[in-house]
Amino acid sequence: MSSLLVANGVLFSAGVLTEGDAVGVRDGEVVATGTRHEVRGVMGVVDDELDARGGLIAPGFVDAHIHLGGGAVDALRCDLAGADSLAEIERRVRAFAAGSTASWIVGGGWDPTLFPHSGPTAAHLDALVPDRPALFLDADHHGAWVNSAALQAAGIDHDTPDPFDGRIERSADGTPSGTLREGAMQRVSPLVPPADTVDVARALHAISRDVIATGITGWQEAALGLYAGYPDFSDAYRQLTTSGNLVGRATGAIWVPRDLTRDTIDAFVADCVERARANTAAGFPTRTAKLMLDGIIETRTAHVCAPYPDGSHGLSYFDPAVVQRLVPALNAAGISVHVHALANAAVRDALDGFASVPAAVRAGVRNHIAHLELVTPSDVPRFAELGVTANCQPYWACRNDLVRDVTLPLLGADRADALYPFASLRRSGASLAMGSDWPVSTFDPWLGVHVAVTRRPPGDAYAEPLGAAQALPLSVALDAYTRGSADLLGLGPGTLDRGAPADIAIADRNPFAGPADGIHETRNVHTIIAGELVGG
Structure with a gap:
C-alpha cells in the first residue's frame, strides 16, 4: 500500500470550494480531506508528501470528447496544425514530401480561414506534390484537400455525383476543384495505406x-x-x-x-x-x-x-x-x-x-x-x-x-x-x-x-x-x-470524496482568487492518477 499527502492547497470538489487545505491518498483512493493536521491524524505515517504551494487541488479533468487516436496518426503524417500562412503550409508540405518515399503523402490540420470558402484547390496541391496522390484533412477533420492524382485514383471527375452525406466542391465548369466535404472524403480516404x-x-x-x-x-x-x-x-x-x-x-x-x-x-x-x-x-x-x-x-x-x-x-x-x-x-x-x-x-x-x-x-x-x-x-x-x-x-x-x-x-x-x-x-x-x-x-x-x-x-x-x-x-x-x-x-464520482479514485489535478494557483480574464493563465503542475504522481 502506498500513501500520499497533498497539502497547502485550496480544495475544490463537487462544484464547491471545501474546508481544509489537504487531501490524503492511500492505495489509489482518497481517504481524507481537511486541514493538513486533520488528514495527518487520519493517515498516520505517509510515504510521500506533496506541497501544492497554494494552488487549487481538484479532481482530475475528464475529457468527454477527444480524438487522441486521430492526433496520434496525425503525428505520423505531415502536420499542418498551427501553420498560420499559406507560405508555411507550402513549406511544410514540400519538406515532408521531399523526405518521404511513401506512395501517398498524407497529413492534416490546415486552417480553413487561410483559403477561400470553397476550399483549397487540387492545382495548388499539385504544385507541392506533383508525383503521387496527396490528401490533407482540415483542422476540423470535416474536409479534405486532395491533388489531381488523388482525384484520379478515386475516379472522381466532372460526372461524379455528390454523396448523400457530403459534397464535392467544384469549379465553375463543374469539375472537382480539390476540396471534399464530409462523406465525399470517403471516396479517397480508403485508398490511403493504413498506419501500422x-x-x-x-x-x-x-x-x-x-x-x-x-x-x-x-x-x-x-x-x-x-x-x-x-x-x-x-x-x-x-x-x-x-x-x-x-x-x-x-x-x-x-x-x-x-x-x-x-x-x-x-x-x-x-x-x-x-x-x-x-x-x-x-x-x-x-x-x-x-x-x-x-x-x-x-x-x-x-x-x-x-x-x-x-x-x-x-x-x-x-x-x-x-x-x-x-x-x-x-x-x-x-x-x-x-x-x-x-x-x-x-x-x-x-x-x-x-x-x-x-x-x-x-x-x-x-x-x-x-x-x-x-x-x-x-x-x-x-x-x-x-x-x-x-x-x-x-x-x-x-x-x-x-x-x-x-x-x-x-x-x-x-x-x-x-x-x-x-x-x-x-x-x-x-x-x-x-x-x-x-x-x-x-x-x-x-x-x-x-x-x-x-x-x-x-x-x-x-x-x-x-x-x-x-x-x-x-x-x-x-x-x-x-x-x-x-x-x-463511468469513471467514478469525479470528486475528492472519501473512497473516490485518487485522480487529482493540482494547479499553480487558485483561479477563484483572481479575475476571470486571467483563468487561461492557470497551469497544471501535478497530475495524480490512482494515487500515483504521473504528470505535470
Whole structure:
C-alpha cells in the first residue's frame, strides 16, 4: 500500500470550494480531506508528501470528447496544425514530401480561414506534390484537400455525383476543384495505406502523456472505426492496456457507419456489443456508440432548421426513422449513445431518437449529445426530461476568427447570443460534461474553462463576448469538466470524496482568487492518477 499527502492547497470538489487545505491518498483512493493536521491524524505515517504551494487541488479533468487516436496518426503524417500562412503550409508540405518515399503523402490540420470558402484547390496541391496522390484533412477533420492524382485514383471527375452525406466542391465548369466535404472524403480516404498499429500505439502513448500533464486523468476516444483515412484505434489501445503502458483512464465510443440501414441495425448492434466486450475485457472500457448526425456550420454541412443564405439546410446523415430505431436498440443492449450534433435540426433528431427509448432503459445508460452549437429553445428542456447529458466543447464558444469571419455571416449576427447555450441548458436542469474535441482545438482544460466562463478568446480581455448570458460560473464549468464528465464516462464520482479514485489535478494557483480574464493563465503542475504522481 502506498500513501500520499497533498497539502497547502485550496480544495475544490463537487462544484464547491471545501474546508481544509489537504487531501490524503492511500492505495489509489482518497481517504481524507481537511486541514493538513486533520488528514495527518487520519493517515498516520505517509510515504510521500506533496506541497501544492497554494494552488487549487481538484479532481482530475475528464475529457468527454477527444480524438487522441486521430492526433496520434496525425503525428505520423505531415502536420499542418498551427501553420498560420499559406507560405508555411507550402513549406511544410514540400519538406515532408521531399523526405518521404511513401506512395501517398498524407497529413492534416490546415486552417480553413487561410483559403477561400470553397476550399483549397487540387492545382495548388499539385504544385507541392506533383508525383503521387496527396490528401490533407482540415483542422476540423470535416474536409479534405486532395491533388489531381488523388482525384484520379478515386475516379472522381466532372460526372461524379455528390454523396448523400457530403459534397464535392467544384469549379465553375463543374469539375472537382480539390476540396471534399464530409462523406465525399470517403471516396479517397480508403485508398490511403493504413498506419501500422505499433506506430499508432507508440504515438498514442506519447500524446497521452502530454494530455495527462495538463491535468486530464480520463477521456473518451470519440470515434472507434474506419473513417476519413483513420483506422479503428481499438487495436492500438488494447496494445497499450495489455502491455501496461496506458496510464490514463481511457474509454471509447464505437463509430456508427453512415451506410447503416434499418435492415442492418440488428447486425450492427450485435457487432457493437461484441467489440465493446472485447475492448472492455482488455482494459479499454467501450460502453458507447458514436452517432454523427451532421457536419459543421462553416461548410454548410451542419443540419439547420432555418436555411443558410444559399437556401440549403445542410446535411442529415441518417434518416430520423433509422435514428429512432437504432438508438433504442443500442440502449436496450446496454450501449450508451454519443451523438455529434452541431445544429438545431440535428439536435432535434437526436432528442427524438432518445425519446423513442423507454424511460426505464434510458435510466440504465449514459446518453449524450456533443457540440451543441445551435439548439432550438424549445428543445433545451428536453435534455433534462430525457436524461441526456450536454457534452460541451467550451473552447469554441467565443468570437474567434472562424466564428467572426465564417460562422456568423452564415447564421446571421442576430444568432450570436444563441450559440452554445450552456447556461440555458444548465438552468433547465441538464447535466453538463465537457471535452475538447482535440486535435480540432486545444486539449488544455483550463483554456476551455476560461472560455466557458468569459465567452472570450483566452488572452483577449476586451473582445466582445459571444452570448454573455450563456457564460457559466467558474465553479460550474470546473465541476462539468471533472465530476460531470467522470460520471458520464463511468469513471467514478469525479470528486475528492472519501473512497473516490485518487485522480487529482493540482494547479499553480487558485483561479477563484483572481479575475476571470486571467483563468487561461492557470497551469497544471501535478497530475495524480490512482494515487500515483504521473504528470505535470
